[in-house]
Amino acid sequence: MMPSLDHPSTATPNPSRWRCVGASVMGVSHQRDATPCQDMFGYCHLPTGELVVAVADGAGSALLAKEGAQMVVEGVLAAVTARWACYRPASRKAWRDLVYQAFQAAQQGVLHHAAQAHQPPRAYAATLLLAIISQDMVACGLVGDCAIVVATNAGDLQSLCKPQRGLYANTTYFATHHDLKQQLDVQLWEGSARHVALFTDGLLSLAMNIEQNQPYAPFFAPLFAFATDVGNTVNEEAVAVQALTAFLDSNRVNQRTHDDKTLVLVGQVNR
Numbered sequence: 300m301m302p303s304l305d306h307p308s309t310a311t312p313n314p315s316r317w318r319c320v321g322a323s324v325m326g327v328s329h330q331r332d333a334t335p336c337q338d339m340f341g342y343c344h345l346p347t348g349e350l351v352v353a354v355a356d357g358a359g360s361a362l363l364a365k366e367g368a369q370m371v372v373e374g375v376l377a378a379v380t381a382r383w384a385c386y387r388p389a390s391r392k393a394w395r396d397l398v399y400q401a402f403q404a405a406q407q408g409v410l411h412h413a414a415q416a417h418q419p420p421r422a423y424a425a426t427l428l429l430a431i432i433s434q435d436m437v438a439c440g441l442v443g444d445c446a447i448v449v450a451t452n453a454g455d456l457q458s459l460c461k462p463q464r465g466l467y468a469n470t471t472y473f474a475t476h477h478d479l480k481q482q483l484d485v486q487l488w489e490g491s492a493r494h495v496a497l498f499t500d501g502l503l504s505l506a507m508n509i510e511q512n513q514p515y516a517p518f519f520a521p522l523f524a525f526a527t528d529v530g531n532t533v534n535e536e537a538v539a540v541q542a543l544t545a546f547l548d549s550n551r552v553n554q555r556t557h558d559d560k561t562l563v564l565v566g567q568v569n570r
Contacts, residue, residue, distance in 0.1 A: 318526070318567075371408075401440070441486075449488055494564070529566070
């Protein structure tokens with residue numbers, strides 16, 4: 300039984316049951332325009348065994364998009380880690396509050412930085428996706444057009460947060476916007492996930508039927524098999540990152556998308 304939300308966690312730390320590999324690759328349009336890759340991702344293992352993953356995509360029209368994406372990723376991971384040291388959520392409402400508070404903290408960090416740098420918040424605009432993966436739940440939050448797909452032990456695929464489209468073509472929402480609470484989509488998926496994939500909009504057309512919010516099984520099957528085979532040594536993880544990077548920068552991918560691409564794959568550790 301989880302400790303109460305109002306009291307510090309006293310659970311005994313456990314080694315993580317999750318293995319994670321991710322990569323970000325510059326899109327061909329960014330290569331052509333000499334624009335840096337504006338995607339960012341990060342992850343951390345909590346002392347009680349959960350895995351926290353964040354993915355962000357800086358807005359192409361934002362002056363400091365890369366910095367904005369990096370700040371929201373670092374900010375949301377730091378916020379979850381800090382709050383987890385004080386409590387673990389014991390109800391669905393507490394899980395939702397944790398996700399919202401993490402997004403709010405990340406946003407406040409960007410706004411503070413923007414004020415110090417005498418820049419408008421819009422200069423750091425970035426989408427943001429957060430997932431907290433535990434043994435019996437995936438809690439996630441999304442502002443923007445990133446995506447998260449869960450594979451069950453039975454092999455079924457489910458997209459947890461529908462990628463968000465703005466009022467006009469090729470627009471979306473950003474974690475730096477003032478109406479964060481209205482735009483934030485928080486989803487709680489209860490169950491034991493065999494695999495999880497998080498990715499930015501550069502892969503949406505390859506990975507999903509966007510209108511129906513339905514993942515393409517042929518796209519994910521080899522990737523999840525790849526994630527299962529990733530070793531647990533530093534060298535094996537480095538080789539896996541190189542292989543994933545090569546896939547994202549391959550001709551077969553670049554012929555279908557010109558945008559930056561980030562993909563993070565998570566798999567259960569077989570014990």
